[in-house]
Amino acid sequence: MPDPSEEDRLPPGQHVPRGRPVIHYGRVPQFRPERWSFLVFGATASGEEARFGWPEFSALPRVTVLADFHCVTKFSLMGNEWRGVSAATLMRAAPPAEGVRHVMIWGEYGYSANIRMSDFARDSTLFATELDEKPLSPERGHPVRVVVPHLYAWKSVKWVRAVEYMIDDRRGFWEERGYHNVGDPWREQRYSYQEDADDGPSWFGPDHVT
């Protein structure tokens, strides 16, 4: 039987599936700690990029976030206990320049997702290393994945390797392929045809007014 409180927590059009689906595009990368690095680049406050090796990243303080997780293909994974480094902690370690309004999150093999700085800076946005008190499994993003629980799950980049601070918005992997630039599940922002003019960058160049 579905838990009634879970039903109340479901955004429109979502359901709780049997089991816990894993999905991603492409293959699961191998983690090699000695080769792994995490880069913060783009419009940083210092003008320099910041690089964290695995030991440096692992030394950052962790928080726990309890959150549901909504895939645009309409299943939701309820009650996940994520543990990891909050976006706020990362921003203190490698601050953005003034005027940064958007962030591109980069995963292995060039997967990417753009989010607004206001979404990145939420308390519940984190770089998770654990799910339900266990290290992330390889297919869930080991060693680190992003979790942005209040947006559709394609924004929660697995195998994350970099964060790019941006003054102007750019579309990520799925946002370029017809998915909504913002992706709020409570507003059912699934597809780009639903976008208002201020939800995303123009498709036709920066000077084009739509």
Ligand SMILES: Nc1nc2c(c(=O)[nH]1)N[C@H]1C(S)=C(S)[C@@H](COP(=O)(O)O)O[C@H]1N2
């Ligand atoms: N690097 C990477 N991250 C990704 C994806 C991907 O294809 N590559 N897929 C996204 C999508 S569409 C979803 S629904 C979630 C699925 O997370 P899960 O496998 O832990 O359920 O991961 C997201 N993060």
Ligand SMILES: [Mo]
């Ligand atoms: Mo998804």
